[in-house]
Amino acid sequence: MKINPIMRFEQVSYIYEESKGCALQDVSLMIPAQMRTALIGHNGSGKSTLFLHGTGIYKPTHGQLFYKEEPYRYDRKCLRELRQKVGLVMQDPEHQLLAATVAEDLSYGLCNKGLTDDMTRKVVAEIAEQFGLTSLLDKPLHQLSLGQKKLVTLAGVMALKPEVLLLDEPTAYLDRYHVDILLDQLEAIWQQGTSIMLATHDLDLAYGWADWIIVMHQGRVVLQGSPDEVFQQKELLHQMKLGVPLIYEVWEIVQNAQETSKRGNDGDERTVVKRGYEEPPRSIEAFQNKLAR
Amino acid sequence: MISRIDSVAHQNALRFLSPQFKVMFGIGMLITVLFVTMRVQWLIFIWMSLWILYYAKVPLRFYLYLTGASLLFFVASLPALMLEIEWYKQDGLIKAVSRGWTLIDTMGYRVYFDSKNAILVSQLLSRTLAATVCMAFLLLTTPIHQIIQVLRKWHIPEIILDLMMLMYRFLFILFATAREVWIAQKMRGGHGNMAARVKDTGRLVAMLFQKSMRRYQQMNIGLQCRGYDGQLRVISMEQSMKSRRYLLEAVCGMVIAVLLTVFSLMM
Numbered sequence: 253m254k255i256n257p258i259m260r261f262e263q264v265s266y267i268y269e270e271s272k273g274c275a276l277q278d279v280s281l282m283i284p285a286q287m288r289t290a291l292i293g294h295n296g297s298g299k300s301t302l303f304l305h306g307t308g309i310y311k312p313t314h315g316q317l318f319y320k321e322e323p324y325r326y327d328r329k330c331l332r333e334l335r336q337k338v339g340l341v342m343q344d345p346e347h348q349l350l351a352a353t354v355a356e357d358l359s360y361g362l363c364n365k366g367l368t369d370d371m372t373r374k375v376v377a378e379i380a381e382q383f384g385l386t387s388l389l390d391k392p393l394h395q396l397s398l399g400q401k402k403l404v405t406l407a408g409v410m411a412l413k414p415e416v417l418l419l420d421e422p423t424a425y426l427d428r429y430h431v432d433i434l435l436d437q438l439e440a441i442w443q444q445g446t447s448i449m450l451a452t453h454d455l456d457l458a459y460g461w462a463d464w465i466i467v468m469h470q471g472r473v474v475l476q477g478s479p480d481e482v483f484q485q486k487e488l489l490h491q492m493k494l495g496v497p498l499i500y501e502v503w504e505i506v507q508n509a510q511e512t513s514k515r516g517n518d519g520d521e522r523t524v525v526k527r528g529y530e531e532p533p534r535s536i537e538a539f540q541n542k543l544a545r
Numbered sequence: 546m547i548s549r550i551d552s553v554a555h556q557n558a559l560r561f562l563s564p565q566f567k568v569m570f571g572i573g574m575l576i577t578v579l580f581v582t583m584r585v586q587w588l589i590f591i592w593m594s595l596w597i598l599y600y601a602k603v604p605l606r607f608y609l610y611l612t613g614a615s616l617l618f619f620v621a622s623l624p625a626l627m628l629e630i631e632w633y634k635q636d637g638l639i640k641a642v643s644r645g646w647t648l649i650d651t652m653g654y655r656v657y658f659d660s661k662n663a664i665l666v667s668q669l670l671s672r673t674l675a676a677t678v679c680m681a682f683l684l685l686t687t688p689i690h691q692i693i694q695v696l697r698k699w700h701i702p703e704i705i706l707d708l709m710m711l712m713y714r715f716l717f718i719l720f721a722t723a724r725e726v727w728i729a730q731k732m733r734g735g736h737g738n739m740a741a742r743v744k745d746t747g748r749l750v751a752m753l754f755q756k757s758m759r760r761y762q763q764m765n766i767g768l769q770c771r772g773y774d775g776q777l778r779v780i781s782m783e784q785s786m787k788s789r790r791y792l793l794e795a796v797c798g799m800v801i802a803v804l805l806t807v808f809s810l811m812m
Contacts, residue, residue: 307770350710350768359780364771364774390783
């Protein structure tokens with residue numbers, strides 16, 4: 253599979269002024285274009301710092317970042333252009349929602365972009381429609397639920413139509429219903445051609461959703477590849493106390509059980525035909541289908 | 546109280562009336578109150594109450610609570626306004642005492658109520674009530690973001706409006722955070738007695754300050770991510786309604802208030 257990176261980190265290191273340790277250490281990774289990437293790792297593994305580098309908020313102490321193979325430049329004009337192309341949704345929506353009402357907040361990035369008032373109103377109406385926020389447009393932000401606030405944050409970022417969308421633990425503290433809504437929206441965004449990178453602790457979510465997975469541990473990138481490639485490194489993942497997705501583990505148990513039952517039926521180990529490696533299913537539906545077969 | 550004011554401002558019956566009209570009317574009446582006579586001030590109080598309770602359909606109980614709370618400041622200043630202290634015994638000689646109703650008389654000192662002050666207090670009460678109700682009209686019928694939009698049209702400096710917007714936005718977060726910290730303290734046996742209450746309140750304030758600073762740093766990052774360039778430019782999607790009937794009543798009311806004052810001064 254040929255992977256075309258839209259954003260690339262090359263040996264990036266970053267040290268916070270207030271702490272002695274390295275938040276990022278020789279991080280080299282790529283965010284594949286028009287793919288869904290999941291970034292997994294423990295708290296403090298450097299995921300948020302990585303995202304802040306991606307939007308040019310932090311400048312690496314060492315190393316270099318590339319956007320479409322062009323090195324990052326940190327002058328005001330370039331950063332402004334970069335932030336139109338790379339959108340960041342922070343973990344806590346309260347940090348990103350600035351205006352008084354939903355409509356005003358959605359219009360904020362568009363006004364900064366220099367759109368006319370009429371054009372801004374048109375885009376706000378469209379984006380509100382897309383995210384199911386039309387009925388909330390005049391509502392003050394402090395009266396929204398957390399799920400609604402997260403959607404407004406996402407809509408506010410997507411109003412600028414970025415090419416890359418970075419989401420820092422978007423499903424944190426959300427109930428199942430709001431997680432489903434959010435994932436549906438992300439699916440639609442991805443279908444429109446936006447490259448998405450999502451940081452999460454939820455391995456099941458990462459496994460079911462992502463096309464590309466990056467694992468970080470103590471400021472370093474430990475693994476990156478397709479979900480199957482990454483989760484085959486079970487030993488390493490267990491050493492890092494990350495584990496593997498539940499569906500992956502259950503699939504292995506089922507396969508082992510099937511092999512054992514075959515041995516038990518004819519009682520002769522030599523007749524056991526080892527099946528070739530079969531990629532584990534990535535959703536419950538796929539799991540059921542494979543079992544049925 | 547603030548969140549209740551905010552929700553009333555977002556739900557009242559005059560919500561969709563032009564904010565420009567409401568702001569101009571509220572401020573216009575507030576200025577009018579400063580120049581008209583006491584009787585006209587009472588009339589304005591009744592008329593503005595009608596706007597709030599009947600036209601805007603603000604709940605009576607909340608309206609009374611809000612005006613009552615504002616009047617507490619007036620009540621607190623009453624002793625200073627109404628009472629006089631006099632030292633009438635000097636070097637064994639008794640001076641002529643002023644007229645008034647004596648409340649305390651001890652060691653040559655006399656605390657008394659001067660009837661002349663009653664007039665001053667009633668003048669002040671009528672003015673305070675009328676002005677409070679004009680302000681309440683503005684607060685209870687116009688959400689803050691609408692007021693900011695109007696001020697923007699009036700070319701008030703952007704920095705002031707940006708600060709207003711951020712303060713409005715983060716005021717509720719601050720209250721919510723304070724409440725969370727307070728609950729956390731209560732759940733762990735805090736605020737048990739007076740001394741603990743003082744101590745825990747101090748901790749709460751210190752924690753709020755720390756959290757506010759952290760939030761400020763994060764907000765700074767959030768602003769930069771969204772292309773902040775020194776100005777918080779936003780536009781509103783609200784469609785406001787213009788009403789001739791309300792405009793006519795407001796203009797007529799203001800003219801009548803001024804005419805009544807002129808007439809009473811001429812008499």
